[in-house]
Amino acid sequence: MRNTFINTLCELAAARDDIFLLCGDLGYSVLEIFADRFPKRFLNVGIAEQNMTQVAVGLAREGYNVFTYSIGNFSTLRAMEQIRHDVCYHEASVKLVIVGAGFAYGPQGVSHHTTEDIAMLRAIPNMTVCAPADPVEARAAARFMASYRGPGYVRINKSGEASIHDPAISLNFAPGRLLPVQAGNDVAILATGAIVAHALLEVRAAGKSWSVYSIPFVGGYDPVQLREIAQAHGLLVTLEEHQLNGGFGSSIVESLSDMYAVGSLAIMPRVKRIAIPNCFISTAGSQDYLRATAGLTLASVQS
Amino acid sequence: MTIALEEFARRIRLSSLDLCHRKRTSHIGGALSVADILAVLYGGIMHIAPDVVNDPARDRLFYSKGHACAALYAALDIRGFFPTGALQEGFAVDGSNFTSHVSHRLPGVELSTGSLGHALGVACGSALAGKRRNLPYSVFAVLSDGEMDEGSNWEAILFAAHNRLDNLIAIVDYNKVQSFGAVEAVMGLEPLAGKFRAFNWSVIELDGHELSILESALSAAKVSRQGRPHCIIAHTVKGKGVSFMEGQLAWHYKFPSDADLHAARVELGQL
Numbered sequence: 226m227r228n229t230f231i232n233t234l235c236e237l238a239a240a241r242d243d244i245f246l247l248c249g250d251l252g253y254s255v256l257e258i259f260a261d262r263f264p265k266r267f268l269n270v271g272i273a274e275q276n277m278t279q280v281a282v283g284l285a286r287e288g289y290n291v292f293t294y295s296i297g298n299f300s301t302l303r304a305m306e307q308i309r310h311d312v313c314y315h316e317a318s319v320k321l322v323i324v325g326a327g328f329a330y331g332p333q334g335v336s337h338h339t340t341e342d343i344a345m346l347r348a349i350p351n352m353t354v355c356a357p358a359d360p361v362e363a364r365a366a367a368r369f370m371a372s373y374r375g376p377g378y379v380r381i382n383k384s385g386e387a388s389i390h391d392p393a394i395s396l397n398f399a400p401g402r403l404l405p406v407q408a409g410n411d412v413a414i415l416a417t418g419a420i421v422a423h424a425l426l427e428v429r430a431a432g433k434s435w436s437v438y439s440i441p442f443v444g445g446y447d448p449v450q451l452r453e454i455a456q457a458h459g460l461l462v463t464l465e466e467h468q469l470n471g472g473f474g475s476s477i478v479e480s481l482s483d484m485y486a487v488g489s490l491a492i493m494p495r496v497k498r499i500a501i502p503n504c505f506i507s508t509a510g511s512q513d514y515l516r517a518t519a520g521l522t523l524a525s526v527q528s
Numbered sequence: 529m530t531i532a533l534e535e536f537a538r539r540i541r542l543s544s545l546d547l548c549h550r551k552r553t554s555h556i557g558g559a560l561s562v563a564d565i566l567a568v569l570y571g572g573i574m575h576i577a578p579d580v581v582n583d584p585a586r587d588r589l590f591y592s593k594g595h596a597c598a599a600l601y602a603a604l605d606i607r608g609f610f611p612t613g614a615l616q617e618g619f620a621v622d623g624s625n626f627t628s629h630v631s632h633r634l635p636g637v638e639l640s641t642g643s644l645g646h647a648l649g650v651a652c653g654s655a656l657a658g659k660r661r662n663l664p665y666s667v668f669a670v671l672s673d674g675e676m677d678e679g680s681n682w683e684a685i686l687f688a689a690h691n692r693l694d695n696l697i698a699i700v701d702y703n704k705v706q707s708f709g710a711v712e713a714v715m716g717l718e719p720l721a722g723k724f725r726a727f728n729w730s731v732i733e734l735d736g737h738e739l740s741i742l743e744s745a746l747s748a749a750k751v752s753r754q755g756r757p758h759c760i761i762a763h764t765v766k767g768k769g770v771s772f773m774e775g776q777l778a779w780h781y782k783f784p785s786d787a788d789l790h791a792a793r794v795e796l797g798q799l
Contacts (some may be wrong), residue, residue, distance in 0.1 A: 239690075246726070255702075266660075266661050268656070270681075270687060271686070271687070272689075273683035273686070273687065275645075275649065275679070275680040275683055276649045276652070276680060276683035276684050278685050279646060279648075279649025279650045279652070279653060279680065279684065280649055280650070280652050280653035280656060280687065281653060282647070282649075282650045282686075283650040283651060283652055283653015283654040283656065283657065284653040284654075284656060284657050286638070286639075286650070286653070286655075287653070287654055287657035287658070287661075288659065306643055306646075307646065307680075310640070310646065311646055311649075311650060314640060315632060315639070315640065356548055361546070373692055427683070518692075519630060
């Protein structure tokens with residue numbers, strides 16, 4: 226996914242001279258393609274994420290659409306005030322592109338597990354949070370962010386992900402949209418990020434005819450589409466590689482509750498949230514091992 | 529702009545005192561210490577045009593000591609960035625954009641600040657854009673001494689020198705007093721000039737209340753593009769210009785009473 230994103234960004238940068246890429250001394254063997262082609266619009270700012278974010282805002286004020294690149298926690302936790310105050314309050318065209326979503330850096334430990342970022346970033350006004358599920362969505366995310374003016378966050382897993390979408394079919398890739406991956410009934414799996422592929426495999430392996438949706442943009446859901454999905458299924462299951470509190474599943478429940486409160490949903494649907502149960506997973510392990518340890522599986526879902 | 533620098537500085541001080549008195553706001557001490565620096569910058573050093581606020585050719589000023597907003601607002605007001613009376617009527621008033629930490633919602637303000645350690649890094653980005661595009665504008669950052677405690681500033685200081693941002697001029701309003709006491713008692717900065725020099729900046733130390741010295745140093749820094757960012761360490765006095773406020777920590781917090789304002793006006797020659 227990360228290579229797809231950066232390769233797409235290169236294509237876009239060839240056509241748009243406002244794209245600038247900063248990195249926090251990470252991206253070895255990933256970013257060179259951009260740095261070599263566009264040396265005047267690339268800079269490694271060193272291991273200094275607060276300053277990277279501030280420099281990005283300064284460049285954005287001068288008209289650039291600035292992408293920053295680092296590992297999830299470093300770009301976010303380390304620079305949260307810069308994100309809130311300098312980027313979001315000033316509505317700066319800064320896109321934080323991070324790798325290592327969830328447990329993607331599995332055995333490297335809790336410092337590298339990006340598991341609270343969605344909750345933090347979706348709380349900040351003006352921020353558009355995007356977690357692509359596969360290379361097709363990563364490519365679409367790069368295109369979206371290249372033309373979008375304003376703050377953005379792109380949560381990329383890592384590398385080697387299989388495509389869940391047919392690249393030949395054009396996606397309605399936009400904030401608010403729930404992208405159907407598999408049509409079914411009884412249960413709708415709503416997932417964000419790379420774990421969508423995992424969910425799809427589980428559903429298929431269990432021989433279930435459940436619906437699966439990929440939801441790359443967190444929050445601001447299309448109420449018509451969300452209502453249709455809620456009414457067509459007896460159970461909604463949210464799945465994310467992120468803590469339970471305040472994450473993607475919370476955002477779905479909030480939206481449904483808000484619709485129910487104003488009467489645009491007659492019945493509050495049943496929603497089961499699957500996420501990391503508000504704990505650190507401190508053991509070593511592959512991404513799959515840590516997902517299983519955290520309970521990120523559909524095994525407990527009963528239609 | 530024909531107003532003399534001394535008069536400009538005096539009007540910044542009087543206006544700052546009036547604003548803090550009127551709305552009972554803090555930080556008059558830091559507004560008075562930076563008044564001369566702002567008078568020189570807005571009185572001729574910076575290329576700015578109030579009628580073309582976002583002129584791409586303008587010089588940029590990133591004001592990191594957002595708490596001392598009264599002085600910046602006063603300087604912008606004197607230069608005609610605000611409609612007549614708007615600052616006096618709107619400062620810290622319900623629903624106005626004149627928040628008591630500087631707001632970018634106001635014309636002439638490049639960046640909202642209030643949390644310390646933000647403006648220098650953003651100024652670096654603006655300066656980097658100027659270098660990459662070969663544009664002639666200069667970028668100024670006005671910093672407080674207390675905020676030199678923030679790690680983000682030192683990230684930016686490393687960055688500016690490494691990237692040879694010689695179009696960047698940082699001015700430290702070194703008034704020697706921060707929130708809880710003397711800078712040297714809370715978190716000593718000395719040798720501050722030596723630190724900037726060790727980070728490969730070009731450094732000048734001067735008296736931040738000597739207008740002609742400030743003016744010549746800033747003029748020289750603006751045209752000197754020799755691969756090093758510029759740091760001007762302006763030794764100042766907190767509360768400068770009002771004898772009973774000078775060097776007093778209390779004026780980081782207190783607002784001038786009616787009697788204080790009257791006495792200050794007498795000292796500044798308005799009454």
